[in-house]
Amino acid sequence: MHTRALIGVIIITLLLAGTAQAQDGGNSPPAAGTTIHVVQRDENLFRIAMQYGTTVEAISAANGITDPRYIAVGQRLLIPDAQVNASGVIPGAVTVHTVKPGDSLLTLAYTYATSVEQLAAENTITNPALMFAGQDLTIHQGSAGSSQPPPSALIYVQAGENLSRIALRYGVTLNALLAVNHRTQATPLFAGQRLWLPGSAPGALSDLPGPVTACTLTPIPAIQGKTISIHLETVGAATLTGTFIGYPVQFVTQDANRHDAIFGIHAFTAAGLYPMAINISSPDGASTVYTIRIRVDDGGYGSETISLDTTQQDLLTPQVMEPEWDRVATLMSGFTAQRYFDGLMGLPSTGPVTSQFGTRRTYNGGMLDTFHSGTDFGAPPGSPVRAPAAGVVILAENLPVRGNATMIDHGWGVITGYWHQSEIAVSVGDVVTPGQTIGLVGSTGRSTGPHLHWEMWVGGVQVDPMQWVHQNFP
Incomplete structure (x- = not known):
């Protein structure tokens, strides 16, 4: 669970080990579980000590402070013996x-x-x-004034179960089960009813509709032009399908009850809130629709003007662009259940990045109604183009606009393209490995000079390929 600092108190609870030291005072390594407080305006050591239930002397000693009258805004202080309750909450923070x-x-x-x-x-x-x-x-935190530990998990009652059987199955007392669910007696239950389990060491609590037991969405918030992934777990076997902003979300199921999907957010998607609808079907015919409202932030993309000489003007006409676009979009929107990629992707070129994904573009002074659909590398002509991850080649040919082009299917709806090459070194059907040379940098097609255009589609949407260089997806 991620927290960020707010006006007033900024608290970071870290497990500090080894020889780590405070940045602002003290040479002794802090103990595991030490709380770090960032000093705010108008604070003093007395107020800070009162907040954490410790003393000025203890804070001064932990931070090597010789005169407790002088602390600075932004200074990080180790707080020894901070009063954290049984639930890991720091009251007042x-x-x-x-x-x-x-x-x-x-x-x-x-x-x-x-x-x-x-x-x-x-x-x-x-x-x-x-x-x-x-x-x-x-x-x-702690504003309820209660030190009672939270429940450890949410469960769904199965047919024929009662409170006594559930307490026995999970190794808890009946009284504890009643208390955490605010019940005074063991009243009858019904199948599908939700119950909290008591526990002094809870994990991350989730309130999800049955049969979903876990759901992770990464990253949050989502950003236009980026990739996002979702992982769900269900009580038993299930089939999942979904939609998001008009595009299908295709799930891959493993071990019958673990479901993953990776999808893209179009670069022109307006910032705002969008619902993702997930249909969950069980083998017995039961069906549930789980809707997640997702915040999408603006990508902050810039703009640029591209000037083409007269010999390339015809490459801007719909008669040339549209048939090629239709073919490229069909291939790049494919989906195969087998996954070839694993971990971070490598860079396809060692050249410097000369144009970022998402930049709004105008050609020869026209309307600013397109965007740069990939990342450009300004590499020398003839330098190698390398596969950033394993996959299968699904296109290797010359196209009027994209020049010598290669497409690689990495599985799970992740497909990459490499445009404007001088030579293509692979054929359709080849299985490539990470780092393998698949072609050479050139300036074929609609190009103003030697470079590699690296493009990525995820779930039928063009996305920023550089995100995959820095972020793992499941």
Whole structure:
């Protein structure tokens, strides 16, 4: 769970080990679980000590402070013996929580030892159903004034189960099970009913619709022109299909109940909130629609003007561009269930980047209604073009606009293209390995000089390939 600092108190709880030292004082390595406080305006050591239930002397000693009257805004202080309750909450600390799938006001109230009412009031939430992935919530930890540990997990009652059987199966007492679900007696249950399990060491609490038991969305918030992935787990076997902003979301299922999908967000998608609808079908015919509202942020792309000489003017005409686009889009929107890529992708060229993905473009003074659909590398003519990841070649030929072009299918709807090569070194059907030379840099097709254009489509959408150089996808 990620938290960011807010106005007032900025707290980072770290597991510090080895010989790590505080940046602002003290030569002794901090103990594991030490809290770090970043000094804010108008704070002094006395107020900080009171907040954490410790003393000025203890903070001074931990940070090598000889005169406690002098601390600076932004200074990082080790806080020894900070009063953290049994749930890992620091009462009084203010944090910002970024909402993820499975978060609800109730799970966050449990996690941060506050109340649903307090969370709603602080964040002006009138309808909790409208919370969305990527939303930032201000949370005052421990404001409920309760030290009772939160539940450890949410479960769904199976047919024929009762509270006593559930308590026995999970190794908890009946009284504890009743208490965490705010019940006073063992009333009858029904199949599909949700129950919280008690536990003093909870994991990340999730409030998800059955049969979903886990859901991870990365990254949050999403950004236009970028790739996003989703991982779901279900109680039993299930088939998943989905849609997002008009594009299908294709899931790959492993071990019957683990489901992954990778999809792109178009570079022209306006910043805002968009629903992802996921249909979950069980072998018994039961069907559930799980909807996640996702925040998409602007990519902050710039603009540029491209000037083509008179010999290339015809390459801007619809008669040339559209048939080629239709063929490229069909191939680049394919999907194969076998996955070839693994881990971070490498760079296809050692040349410097000369044009970033997403840049809004105009050709010869025309309208600014297109964008750069890949990353350009200004490599010397004849330098190698290398496969950034394993895959299967699905196109290797000359195209009027893209010149000598190669496409590689990496599986799971991830397909890359390499345009304007002087030579192509692979054939359709070849299985390539990471780092293998697949061609040479050139200036064929609609090009103003030697360079490699590296393009990536994910789930039928053009996305920034450089994201894959820095971020792993499942």
